[in-house]
Amino acid sequence: MVDSSVSGAKAMPSMSTPSVSQDKDIVDKTKPPSAIGDVEEGVRSSFTFKMTGEKLDRDTAVLSKENPAFQRALSKQEVADGTSTLGDKREVILVIRGMIERLVIAEKEPVKLGRFEPGRKQSNEIDLTPYGALDRGVSRVHAQLELMGNNLYVSDLGSTNGTYLAGARLEPNQPSLLHKGDDLLIGRLSVQVMFR
Template identity: 35%
Template sequence: MNDQSDSKHGKTAPLDLSRILPYLNNNETAIVPGGANRIKRQLEEAAQEEDEALVHDPSSVMLRVRGITESVRFGPERATVVVGRVDLGSLPHPDIDLVPLGGIERGVSRRHARLELVSDHLYLTDLNSANGTFVNGNRLDSYTPTLLHNGDEVMLGRLAVSIVFV
């Protein structure tokens, strides 16, 4: 095909096969329903999703809970933050205490989940909490890191938290 407009099919563009070839063995042929345009669209969507998962400034992660914004500071000396609720009778305490935001009433565990910044990507791990951790409605398996994206809705027990990369 060419790069020109075609009244039947619309505008066409060359496909950059270098982005697809690493996923195929040397002797494989891929037949993809929808053809090259579908592959191109999927690659563009994956690139956009990757950008939404990128934390550009480690000091710019915010947790928004019930209209209150809590800044989370990551840096070379602090790549991991534990969120939960403080219980004066038990140690260790979480780095971010959700008691003032309704953590006890909404079923947040003492050490509910861990936020971890790895190579400019933010991961959330449920720490075997009693009432679970959910990202956009999907329950996380305990001790399995999940990549977060800007704007994700997280439920710690029944406490709703929005993740914002500023």
């Protein structure tokens, strides 16, 4: 370990010693915990470390056990307490990695989700590339949202890495009813669906 106060060099994180501050609100990000369990329950951080041998992966968020999305993912049960009927505006809100995509869906005009080239993107396509879609296994044309009556449905379009609703992989080209607040996994990209 290099002492940065003496040499001016940046200290390298220790690869073997987990370090969680005694204060439950602060996680020492310079020393990765050896496993997710080393981070105490309720501690929140913008990232934590997950180790596989000597490889360091910094793409895992620390979730509280009280987080509803975390509980639904663990239980793999469909949550049907949200309404499945869109309002008169037919506005759908997709929450993707903390960002919001708003769209209005017309009947018989499905909206495709995937990775689209900016110059070739159609008005009925949502490009997920800015949200890290390529690194998260999203296919070019991955899934679609479709309005039937006043209900919103999602279909996987034969993607390589699949589309998941409440932890269950969707069969390709088979529409599944969405409820307000449902969490989709498009490849490995998490998308929460809201509507009004």
